[in-house]
Every structure is written in C-alpha cells, then in structure tokens.
Amino acid sequence: MTTALERAQLARLSHLQALEAESIHIIREVAAEFERPGLLFSGGKDSIVMLRLAEKAFWPAKIPFPAVHIDTGHNFPEAIEYRDRRVAELGIRLVVGSVQQAIDEGRIRDETGPRASRNRLQTQVLLETIAAHRFDAVFGGARRDEEKARAKERVYSFRDDFGQWDPKSQRPELWNLYNGRHGQGEHFRVFPLSNWTELDIWQYIADEDIEIPAIYFAHRRDVFRRDGMLMAVGPFVERLPGEDPFEANVRFRTVGDMTCTAAVESDAFSLEQVMAEIAITRISERGQTRADDRFSEAAMEDRKREGYF
Amino acid sequence: MELLRFATCGSVDDGKSTLIGRLLFDSKAILQDTWDAIELSSKNRGDEYVNLALITDGLRAEREQGITIDVAYRYFATPRRKFIIADTPGHVQYTRNMVTGASTAHLALILIDARQGILEQSRRHAIIASLLGIPHLVVCVNKMDLVDNDRATFERIRDEFALFARKLQVRDIAYIPISALKGDNVVDRSEHMPWYEGPALLRYLEEVEIALDEDLDDPRFPVQYVIRPMSDAHHDYRGYAGTVAGGVFRPGDAVRVLPSGLTSRIRSIDRLEGAIDAAVPPMAVTVRLEDDLDISRGDMIVGVDNSPHVASEFEADVCWMAERSQLTPGTRLAIKQTTRSTRVLVRSVESRLDVNSLDEDPTIDTLRLNEIGRVRLRTTQPLFFDPYQRNRLTGSFILIDEATNNTVAAGMIRRPLP
Numbered sequence: 063m064t065t066a067l068e069r070a071q072l073a074r075l076s077h078l079q080a081l082e083a084e085s086i087h088i089i090r091e092v093a094a095e096f097e098r099p100g101l102l103f104s105g106g107k108d109s110i111v112m113l114r115l116a117e118k119a120f121w122p123a124k125i126p127f128p129a130v131h132i133d134t135g136h137n138f139p140e141a142i143e144y145r146d147r148r149v150a151e152l153g154i155r156l157v158v159g160s161v162q163q164a165i166d167e168g169r170i171r172d173e174t175g176p177r178a179s180r181n182r183l184q185t186q187v188l189l190e191t192i193a194a195h196r197f198d199a200v201f202g203g204a205r206r207d208e209e210k211a212r213a214k215e216r217v218y219s220f221r222d223d224f225g226q227w228d229p230k231s232q233r234p235e236l237w238n239l240y241n242g243r244h245g246q247g248e249h250f251r252v253f254p255l256s257n258w259t260e261l262d263i264w265q266y267i268a269d270e271d272i273e274i275p276a277i278y279f280a281h282r283r284d285v286f287r288r289d290g291m292l293m294a295v296g297p298f299v300e301r302l303p304g305e306d307p308f309e310a311n312v313r314f315r316t317v318g319d320m321t322c323t324a325a326v327e328s329d330a331f332s333l334e335q336v337m338a339e340i341a342i343t344r345i346s347e348r349g350q351t352r353a354d355d356r357f358s359e360a361a362m363e364d365r366k367r368e369g370y371f
Numbered sequence: 372m373e374l375l376r377f378a379t380c381g382s383v384d385d386g387k388s389t390l391i392g393r394l395l396f397d398s399k400a401i402l403q404d405t406w407d408a409i410e411l412s413s414k415n416r417g418d419e420y421v422n423l424a425l426i427t428d429g430l431r432a433e434r435e436q437g438i439t440i441d442v443a444y445r446y447f448a449t450p451r452r453k454f455i456i457a458d459t460p461g462h463v464q465y466t467r468n469m470v471t472g473a474s475t476a477h478l479a480l481i482l483i484d485a486r487q488g489i490l491e492q493s494r495r496h497a498i499i500a501s502l503l504g505i506p507h508l509v510v511c512v513n514k515m516d517l518v519d520n521d522r523a524t525f526e527r528i529r530d531e532f533a534l535f536a537r538k539l540q541v542r543d544i545a546y547i548p549i550s551a552l553k554g555d556n557v558v559d560r561s562e563h564m565p566w567y568e569g570p571a572l573l574r575y576l577e578e579v580e581i582a583l584d585e586d587l588d589d590p591r592f593p594v595q596y597v598i599r600p601m602s603d604a605h606h607d608y609r610g611y612a613g614t615v616a617g618g619v620f621r622p623g624d625a626v627r628v629l630p631s632g633l634t635s636r637i638r639s640i641d642r643l644e645g646a647i648d649a650a651v652p653p654m655a656v657t658v659r660l661e662d663d664l665d666i667s668r669g670d671m672i673v674g675v676d677n678s679p680h681v682a683s684e685f686e687a688d689v690c691w692m693a694e695r696s697q698l699t700p701g702t703r704l705a706i707k708q709t710t711r712s713t714r715v716l717v718r719s720v721e722s723r724l725d726v727n728s729l730d731e732d733p734t735i736d737t738l739r740l741n742e743i744g745r746v747r748l749r750t751t752q753p754l755f756f757d758p759y760q761r762n763r764l765t766g767s768f769i770l771i772d773e774a775t776n777n778t779v780a781a782g783m784i785r786r787p788l789p
C-alpha cells in the first residue's frame with residue numbers, strides 16, 4: 063500500500079510532464095478517430111517537438127501518419143536537411159506540397175518586389191495538399207501564447223470544405239473529450255501544443271536533449287535591417303535602397319520562409335544561453351521576427367480565416 | 372514546477388480583465404511589443420492610464436463590439452508554477468463558456484466588487500464551479516481601494532459567501548481582499564490592509580495543494596489506442612495506450628478488463644524513455660498485460676477489486692450548449708465518454724437547475740441553450756463510469772448532434788439507474 067505522502071509525491075507531475083501527457087493524449091485521439099491524419103512538419107522547433115511527442119505516443123510502433131511539409135522553396139537549407147534526416151530516422155512518409163511547383167504550373171502567382179513573400183501562397187498550397195491527400199486531420203504546432211487571435215483557438219479547429227476557419231462556429235471543448243466528427247471534405251487542424259509557451263518548448267527541448275537545426279543558435283551571417291528587424295541576405299529577398307548588408311552574430315527564434323523570418327542579434331551559442339536570452343526578452347516571438355504579422359493588428363486573424371496554419 | 376489551471380469568473384466590470392492583466396504583467400508574461408500596442412490603444416480610447424484590461428482583449432469582432440465572446444486561454448509562470456487561465460467572459464453565453472472553462476480547472480477565481488457585494492452572478496459562478504467539481508475556490512473581493520480598504524466590508528462579504536457556500540461541494544474556499552487596479556494583495560501583501568493576514572493572491576495560487584485532487588483511489592485506464600508495431604524488433608508487442616483516469620497503476624497489479632471482465636496482471640508500463648514503476652492521472656502511458664486478451668479502444672482496464680459502474684441507464688447533470696436545438700425526452704444523440712463513443716436516448720428531463728439559487732424546478736421537461744438540468748439517459752452500449760463528483764475523467768461526457776456534428780451538451784454523471 064502507498065501512504066498518502068507517497069501518493070502525493072507520485073501525483074505531483076511537473077508542468078512539462080502535464081503538458082506532454084495532454085499532447086500525447088490528443089495525438090493518440092486523432093490517430094484513433096480520424097482516417098487520414100497528417101502532421102505538418104517544417105523543421106521549426108514547434109514542429110520538432112510535435113514530432114517527438116508523436117514518436118512517444120506510438121512507441122515502439124512507428125508514427126501511423128505521414129509528415130507533411132509545405133515547401134515555399136525559400137527554406138533555410140539547415141531546416142530541410144534536418145527534416146529529411148529526421149523523417150528517415152523515424153521511418154515515416156514525407157508528403158511535400160511545393161509552392162514552387164504550384165507557381166510553375168500556373169496555379170498561383172508569385173509575388174514580386176522587395177517585399178515579396180510566399181507566406182500567403184502557402185495557404186493555397188496547404189489546402190491543395192490537404193485535398194489531394196484527403197487528409198481529414200492535420201496536426202499543426204501552433205501555440206495559443208503566440209498571438210492574440212490564437213488565445214481562443216480550439217485544440218480541434220474545425221475547417222469547412224473551403225478550409226476556412228470561422229471563429230463563431232467552433233465547438234466547445236470540455237475535459238479531454240474531443241469531438242472530431244466531420245462531413246465529407248471538411249477537416250480539422252489539430253494543435254496538440256496549444257497550451258505550451260515558447261519557454262516550455264525550449265525547456266522541453268533541453269530536458270529531452272532534442273537536436274534542433276543549427277540556425278536556432280547564434281552564428282555569423284550577412285544580414286540587413288528592415289522595419290527594425292534583421293533579415294538574412296539571401297537569393298530570395300530583394301533589398302531596397304539603403305538596406306545595406308552587414309555581418310552580425312544572430313540566431314532565429316522561428317524558422318519559416320526566408321523572406322519573412324527575421325533574426326535577432328544574439329550571442330547564445332548553446333541551448334542554455336538561448337533559454338537565458340528568451341527568459342529576459344521583452345518582445346514576443348512573432349512581433350520580433352515575423353514580418354508577416356506586422357502589417358496589421360488583425361493580420362493573423364485574417365490569414366486564419368482564409369485557411370492558414 | 373507544477374501546472375495549475377484556473378478559471379476566472381466575474382460579472383462585467385468586476386475587474387476581471389484588470390486582474391488578469393496585472394497577473395500577466397507582473398509576472399512578465401506581457402512582452403514589450405504587446406505592452407506598447409496596449410498603451411497605444413489606451414491612448415486612442417482616451418483612457419487616463421494604461422488599460423490593463425486590454426491585455427486580454429481578443430478577436431476583432433469583439434474588439435469592434437467591445438465584447439468578448441468565448442473562453443480565452445492565457446499563460447504565465449512564476450519560478451514555482453506555470454499557470455493556465457481559462458478566461459470566461461460574463462454575458463449571454465455565460466453558462467456555456469464557464470462550464471467549458473471550468474471543466475479542466477483545478478481552481479476557480481471568483482471576483483466580487485466590494486461596493487456591490489455578492490450578486491446573483493457571484494452565486495451562479497460558485498454554483499457552476501461546484502457542479503463542475505472544481506476542488507478549490509478563491510473569492511477575491513475586488514476594488515477594496517474604493518471602500519477605504521475597510522475590514523468590515525470584506526468580512527461581511529466573506530461571511531455571507533461562506534454561509535451560502537455550505538450548500539456547495541467545493542472542498543476549500545479562500546477569501547482575499549484585493550485591488551486589481553492598484554495591485555494590493557495581488558502579487559504582494561498590501562500595506563493598505565494590515566488587518567488581512569492571509570497570503571496575497573499569487574502566493575495562494577502558487578501554494579494551493581493540487582496533487583491530491585485527482586482520484587488516486589480507483590484504478591481506471593480507458594484504452595485509447597492499441598499499439599502493435601509488427602516489426603522484427605517488437606514482433607509480439609501488444610500495448611494499450613491511454614491516459615490514466617484514476618488510481619495508481621504499477622507493474623504486477625492485478626487488473627480486470629471491461630467489458631469482458633477477464634483478469635490479468637500488469638506486465639509493464641512503457642514509455643519511450645523506458646519502463647516506469649508507477650502511473651497516475653493524467654499520465655499518458657502504454658500498458659502491457661501478462662495475458663493475451665482481446666482488448667480494443669473503448670475498453671477500460673480497472674482494479675481487479677475496484678470496478679466502476681457498468682451501466683447503460685444513468686442520471687446526469689447536463690448543460691445544453693446549442694443555440695438552435697433543445698433537449699427533450701426522446702432526443703437521440705451521440706455520446707462520447709472516456710474513449711467510448713456510442714448513442715444515447717434521453718428518457719426524461721427530471722428537473723432544471725436554477726443556477727442562481729440551486730433550486731430545482733421539476734415541472735420542466737426541456738433544456739435550452741445555457742440551461743442545466745438533471746436528465747435520465749439510456750445508451751446503446753453500456754458505459755464504465757464513476758460519479759462525476761468522485762472522478763471528473765470517468766464521470767464526464769459530451770453529447771453530439773449527429774445531424775450537425777456539433778457538440779451540444781456537457782454532462783456529469785450522478786448515478787447509475789437500476
């Protein structure tokens with residue numbers, strides 16, 4: 063028999079254990095109730111953690127669904143290299159939805175000019191990929207702490223047959239009982255990391271000793287300044303007059319399309335140093351490094367309605 | 372560091388947004404750019420000071436109408452705990468939102484305006500918290516600065532609330548006099564109320580004991596997913612994945628499997644990092660048994676001498692959440708409880724609960740949006756459950772309209788019916 067004290071000690075889970083358990087529960091629930099799930103995997107830290115949780119959820123079996131990458135063609139090579147290696151390690155299938163291919167085939171038109179970004183184009187390719195593979199549930203790594211419009215996002219986010227999100231038609235979510243029923247052509251975006259914060263993600267990566275792409279650590283890189291943010295010099299971004307390149311020690315806080323993901327100046331070469339910097343940073347992740355969210359306060363909400371991640 | 376989930380409840384203008392804003396700001400969960408945006412919005416609105424309430428302001432539709440429409444989740448942490456706030460706004464959809472936010476909460480925080488005292492809504496919040504089985508309640512008497520930090524005012528409200536709360540099932544209740552706007556007794560003990568000897572709100576939230584809130588007596592493991600690797604390395608592996616819903620499971624424990632009733636022993640409790648020697652709620656694990664039994668999703672592994680009720684007729688409290696339909700005798704719906712999904716027929720509506728007074732009206736036979744009532748249900752397949760007030764994970768369910776696929780009700784089981 064266990065004493066009350068022993069039981070209290072057993073029952074005292076750390077916040078990361080509690081979050082991990084919740085996420086694994088969600089991932090298993092989707093695998094059990096949906097016919098064709100897929101997991102969006104970009105090589106970014108959130109999707110890396112999500113993939114790790116999926117690995118844990120089904121171990122020692124393989125993850126019973128493919129990883130899905132919406133490839134803008136403007137990736138950091140480090141992220142792609144990481145993606146391919148990880149997918150091979152896990153022995154799972156990789157589905158790639160290519161923005162470049164959609165442009166080449168004339169299905170969408172590329173933006174041009176110095177502020178061109180393929181971020182918006184991703185939405186269309188994502189929806190096409192979901193339709194082509196008949197995914198009925200797609201895991202995303204979004205967190206509620208990322209942005210105001212996400213604070214009310216459900217774990218199971220319902221999308222109609224146009225892939226669109228309506229904040230008014232979301233289902234109430236109670237206890238750990240998720241309702242994934244849907245009609246033909248409708249699907250769910252499922253966010254197992256909803257209750258994690260950026261710091262939780264980093265702590266988990268450290269605790270679990272999870273490898274992440276090198277661009278998350280400080281390194282020297284050619285950058286230029288735009289709207290108060292540091293953008294990487296690269297083949298996909300046209301610089302405006304006055305946007306002179308210089309070298310700096312930088313790291314990335316998110317890993318997305320090179321045209322809209324900015325770097326921060328940093329001397330954090332190890333995970334501990336990155337976490338220490340984050341703990342004292344007073345600027346939110348998206349505000350600091352995502353050019354795409356800065357245009358309007360409601361930018362994110364608009365993109366979500368259209369079917370963005 | 373533990374995780375504490377709490378729901379905040381208050382009527383409009385009690386200062387809920389201000390309080391949440393302060394907790395987030397003082398714990399540095401508000402970052403500089405968010406703060407700048409709020410400062411700017413405050414100026415644009417003509418506010419004299421930075422309006423902390425704007426921190427929790429959400430979607431555009433609400434911003435335009437100046438209202439909040441749903442449950443919003445907020446996050447902050449201190450060195451001792453991580454907190455998740457389920458912020459449930461108080462207006463029309465109130466009951467539905469609060470039930471949703473309260474379903475996963477360890478604690479409910481109820482705000483009362485010191486000048487107004489206990490309102491009908493304050494009672495309603497406490498009643499819903501109690502019905503949803505929230506073990507801890509914190510009653511914050513807010514705007515103490517507007518009543519000259521008067522001790523008698525606070526104590527009058529406290530005593531009146533305590534009297535009313537005797538009718539509730541809440542295990543422990545704390546009373547804290549605060550000023551959300553000025554920050555008194557929020558993060559630190561206030562100098563303005565030396566007569567108050569209890570902890571500041573944040574200290575209380577950091578220290579309240581939650582580890583024993585789960586049902587640690589009754590071993591309950593709803594099978595969620597069967598793991599069969601079918602690989603050379605794990606050729607004969609057959610594990611049952613799920614989330615522990617009650618009790619403590621250890622290797623060697625004698626268990627029974629429902630619905631078959633067959634018994635076996637736990638061979639191991641597996642995780643990728645290695646086998647573990649005990650599993651408690653709400654851990655997500657994979658259990659292997661000594662014997663090869665036929666077990667699938669929806670089955671439940673329980674203590675060999677400690678079974679839940681196995682029944683297809685039961686009585687439950689139900690909160691109806693759909694706008695366009697209602698619950699009446701004869702209604703047929705889908706039900707999801709633990710990992711079991713089946714169908715249900717409403718046999719009768721026994722009574723409707725007045726959430727402001729706890730009175731039950733037995734003359735009613737229909738439940739509409741935001742109404743809570745006691746109903747009798749019959750399922751197509753038997754369910755394995757405990758009374759909700761004993762186990763929130765095995766005693767809860769949702770009802771789904773099969774025509775629209777919407778979640779239309781939340782339910783809490785009271786007892787099986789013969």
Ligand SMILES: Nc1nc2c(ncn2[C@@H]2O[C@H](COP(=O)(O)OP(=O)(O)O)[C@@H](O)[C@H]2O)c(=O)[nH]1
Nearest residue numbers: 381383384385386387388389424514550551552
């Ligand atoms: N004097 C004083 N005013 C407060 C306090 N808390 C909130 N208020 C004010 O009460 C009003 C309503 O507060 P708000 O947080 O928006 O209330 P909510 O509707 O419950 O979210 C605002 O004008 C606040 O500034 C307090 O502790 N003292």
